[in-house]
Amino acid sequence: MEDDLAKQWEGLSLTEKEKEEVLLEKNSSEVVDQYGKFCLLVMIIAEKPVNREAFKSTMAKIWKCESWFKFSEVGMNKFLIEFNKEEDLQKVIKGRPWSFDRWLLCLQVFEGNMSINEVVFNKEEFWVHAYNIPLSSMTYEVGTQIGGCIGRVLTVQVDERGIGWGKFLRIRVEVNISEALQRGVFLSYAGKKTWIPFKYERLPTFCFKCGVIKHAKSGCLVSSLGDSKLQYGAWLRAPASKDNEFPHKTYGNADTQEYAEGQSWRKEREVRDDDQKIKTKAAAEIPESCKKDGDNTGSKKATEKLISPRLTTEPIQQAFKVSPYVLNLESRELIP
Ligand SMILES: [Zn+2]
Numbered sequence: 001m002e003d004d005l006a007k008q009w010e011g012l013s014l015t016e017k018e019k020e021e022v023l024l025e026k027n028s029s030e031v032v033d034q035y036g037k038f039c040l041l042v043m044i045i046a047e048k049p050v051n052r053e054a055f056k057s058t059m060a061k062i063w064k065c066e067s068w069f070k071f072s073e074v075g076m077n078k079f080l081i082e083f084n085k086e087e088d089l090q091k092v093i094k095g096r097p098w099s100f101d102r103w104l105l106c107l108q109v110f111e112g113n114m115s116i117n118e119v120v121f122n123k124e125e126f127w128v129h130a131y132n133i134p135l136s137s138m139t140y141e142v143g144t145q146i147g148g149c150i151g152r153v154l155t156v157q158v159d160e161r162g163i164g165w166g167k168f169l170r171i172r173v174e175v176n177i178s179e180a181l182q183r184g185v186f187l188s189y190a191g192k193k194t195w196i197p198f199k200y201e202r203l204p205t206f207c208f209k210c211g212v213i214k215h216a217k218s219g220c221l222v223s224s225l226g227d228s229k230l231q232y233g234a235w236l237r238a239p240a241s242k243d244n245e246f247p248h249k250t251y252g253n254a255d256t257q258e259y260a261e262g263q264s265w266r267k268e269r270e271v272r273d274d275d276q277k278i279k280t281k282a283a284a285e286i287p288e289s290c291k292k293d294g295d296n297t298g299s300k301k302a303t304e305k306l307i308s309p310r311l312t313t314e315p316i317q318q319a320f321k322v323s324p325y326v327l328n329l330e331s332r333e334l335i336p
Pocket residue numbers: 207208209210211212215216217219220221222
């Protein structure tokens with residue numbers, strides 16, 4: 001409807017007075033510039049108008065902002081939300097994607113130079129889980145490449161070494177909600193082709209026929225397929241994860257760990273290639289605390305880490321090759 005109003009003049013023959021222009025010296029005032037910084041534009045991607053009051057009260061409960069924020073309705077299912085505190089604004093931006101009544105809230109930064117009809121609501125950030133990636137490729141770089149097939153990559157959840165070992169690689173990506181959700185991608189390495197399936201956290205209502213978030217199945221223009229042939233489904237939804245579930249936390253005595261991570265022989269190829277040297281050096285450098293008897297899980301873990309081949313981004317086979325020692329948990333001795 002707003003679009004129709006903006007284009008209405010095209011079909012009218014304008015009077016001389018209507019053809020006059022209002023010239024602006026500048027497009028915005030300092031006051032708007034100042035307050036616009038703490039504003040967001042939101043469109044509820046629903047097929048019909050939602051209950052505004054229910055929307056406002058629900059979001060107020062969900063967002064739990066420290067200070068006040070207010071809504072101005074700027075179009076059908078479109079709102080300008082003004083925050084009093086920048087922290088509250090950042091919290092809402094960081095927590096994307098949001099939904100109301102299972103419909104996606106598409107957020108856009110405040111664009112003072114545009115009318116609300118010019119603002120395009122077609123992108124939203126999602127956490128994507130990429131499964132089935134070879135362990136040696138579960139890295140920031142590969143995550144960026146894989147996520148880049150979906151859209152702009154914002155981050156890949158990895159530890160300080162750039163490794164993201166887990167059930168899946170978690171990638172934050174900007175998704176175009178006007179296009180079909182990407183269900184996966186092929187990863188090719190050394191002649192081997194692997195299908196990497198995707199799942200999306202907090203996926204709102206979307207079309208199971210064509211995979212687009214912008215409408216539900218009932219509003220789809222794709223010709224009827226019959227439910228048995230639906231190409232998309234709830235299986236694209238990933239269970240939500242909290243950011244702090246993936247800290248790649250380490251356990252054990254901090255000094256021992258620092259010590260273990262500082263082991264130059266773990267990084268230097270020439271030392272790794274010399275089995276005898278590794279054995280001697282590793283045995284000599286196990287901290288005293290790790291050699292003691294008793295159930296000291298911290299030092300036990302640290303010792304396991306010491307000989308673990310996993311602190312490397314080298315291919316796994318190679319890593320195994322260079323760490324030929326096994327820890328005897330009874331005697332705490334390294335056995336070739
Ligand atoms: Zn559709």
